[in-house]
Amino acid sequence: MKTPFITKEQAEEIISKYPTPFHIYDEKGIRENARKLYKAFSWNKGFREYFAVKATPNPFILKILQEEGCGVDCSSLTELMMSECCGFSGSDIMFSSNVTPKEDMLKAKELGAYINLDDFTHIEFLDKLCGLPETVCCRFNPGGHFEIETQIMDNPGEAKYGFTREQLFEGFKILKAKGVKHFGIHAFLASNTVSNAYYPKLARILFELAVELREKTGADISFINLSGGVGIAYEPDKPQNDILAIGEGVHRAFDEILAPAGMGDVAIFTELGRYMLAPYGHLVTKCVHQKHIYKEYIGVDACACNLMRPAMYGSYHHITVLGKENAACDHKYDVTGGLCENNDKFAIDRMLPEIDNGDILVIHDTGAHGFSMGYNYNGKLRSAELLLKEDGSVQMIRRAETPADYFRTFDFCDIMDKYLK
Template identity: 30%
Template sequence: MDLNLKINQKGNVEIGGADTISLAEEYGTPLYVIDEKRIRDNYNRVNNAFTKYYKNFKIFYAEKANTNLAVMRILEEEGSSIDAVSPGEVYTALETGFTPDRILFTGNNITNEELKYVYEQEVILNIDSISALKRLAKITSPNGLKLSFRVNPNVGAGHHDHCITGGPMSKFGIMEEEAADVYNLAKDLGFNPIGMHSHIGSGILNPEPFKLATESMMNIAGDVAANANIDFEFLDFGGGLGIPYTPEENLLDIDNFAKEIVGIYKSKLNEFGIGKPAMYIEPGRYIVGDAAYLLLRVNSVKQSYRKFIGVDAGFNTLLRPAMYDSYHHIVVANKANATPTEKVDIAGNVCESGDLFARDRILPKIEEGDLIAILNAGAYAFSMSSQYNSRPRTAEVLVNNGESELVRERETYKDLFNNQIIPERLKK
């Protein structure tokens, strides 16, 4: 496992050239620290790997992983496009400089009002169901509107059951056996279907499921091209590229992965005579996951039936361990070179028994006031945070070449009341 862990001469963990101890002292804790260079490097590593084997290729960043405006601007500068799964994400992408032709919207169980809003933004529509297609035809004027469909290639994979988005148990996409009929229906309604999309899950480190899904979707595309007479402009294979969280996991060999996936793609294009449509993928976690740390201050060391290290945030700040039983590597940022000597639980400050960042983690001797750094906190971390237990959401800092900038202010107690209204009759 490549922890991407940097330790400076003081023995402190640093990120983006900035000392985490200094950052915690300047901005307070809990604190998300985002490494700008790491995001750019990750994006370009994927882009370079795939364009090496297929030039007509685009990355659509899975925005749901991290919607921080600074992160969005970084990726816009790098030339990324956007995978948006809600009208709010479409709005965010537009506000941060992405043009409509660089935004692919894939909704599920979307309302008519949301469909209308997204349509009016002139972004690329990727339809998830026959219901959405028929409703879109009623609330808009198709007139040759280009769109795409999400298909379920009956292949699923992911690090947790909740992250598997393909296969017979998944709520997403249209079935393989109905695909050609759905494309024909779209044409009959006046639309111009020009793309196909699939997504099998997230946190994938083994390329085999992705290869199976690629073959499956290409077979569906071949059938649709033949039986619905579709001239595809793009084929989108979704995201799901994982990063190693545990010491036992290895980095995904992205160059070899790209070589194998593009090899299948080209072979199937030739087999079905589809032409040379653009190839899209939608990485999110791979680009931002290892580009951020969560810094927490130890405020309590409690020897109970177990030894608990209490910190100043809970699952309202980082939900993944409680929701997915996810492992995040943890280091004592001010004792990065110290030898691990004791087994402890890292416990949050939310009033829930499940509010734990780690169980039985072997770490150096921890004292109150120490700084804990939780690694790989760039994806599905702040974006899933909440104000549960009436705790304000934390701040975010962007670091680059040792310099730091506040990119999200820490909420205050007053912010907990935003948009709430007490009826006059209940006021004293």
């Protein structure tokens, strides 16, 4: 079973100051997980994790990860700006974008970030816009299906990202002719894999590609970025990834492919978001209504605006009713929010303990792609984000939105003045 990192007593104390719903993150768990990742790849002297800012874009979270040695993976101008304000610059930043506006590219170049080009045409785009840096990374898309042990994990051929193999070789030649001195290779072939085989399989593909690229283009490849894709098991009865086993699998591939080719100094990078943060975030909400019609419904004060994944993907998120952890799960409920959309459901036909109005529900594994995917449909306001610190205290790291925030972009007219004060 999944165990919340807060108790009912802690939750009640927090709620007395910060009303539900809110997202809360576990600092201790985040730090321990980051250290475990670095241990798993300690065999590679250049290893670095570039946390995917898109997963949890909060400066307090970024500062914690910065203290643990992580860089940041940014995909937009505002993510670059946030990272800059947190003290990231130069090789601390990996800029992996697509359909990239010129303002975003200019900011990445200004900060000295590693720029990861998503498309062959972006070579000319970047060169004309602001010139090519000495180090350039290119994103590879092998096409077709990506399989592990005969199981199709994803379909890169249908993804909008990356260079084809032919474009990559031609692109490296062009970049080298234009004066680029150092190169990186990046690929993301499957999302949220729960398999210790994913990174090692991807690593072998990229390591073999790197050897061939150096042989045929003469490029100096300084790093290989395995990107994200290492996920978590959202279901409580499924095994989690073993990052130490994953790191050792990549190590074996490195020793078998890169080291014999004289490329033993290549750095390995990762861009993890979900793996780094998801288990260390909860969406905390209260039961505010019950409905008894053709099904039994539990209405909570959170909605899909606070956590979109179940509505968007049909994703499973485990739910704990605080104080009833040991009660029999003998009631079948749909757990719903209050949006005017029938897919606004955190759980469907979920067996849970009997729930009463006022009960506190913890929705697990919301630390990544939870708050960050929020929106304001139906005029719903984004919740607060809180941090459970290592000493047990709780810090607000983003306040809840107010109606004035929602109306703020009407500040060019006086219609909403009464709400903007």
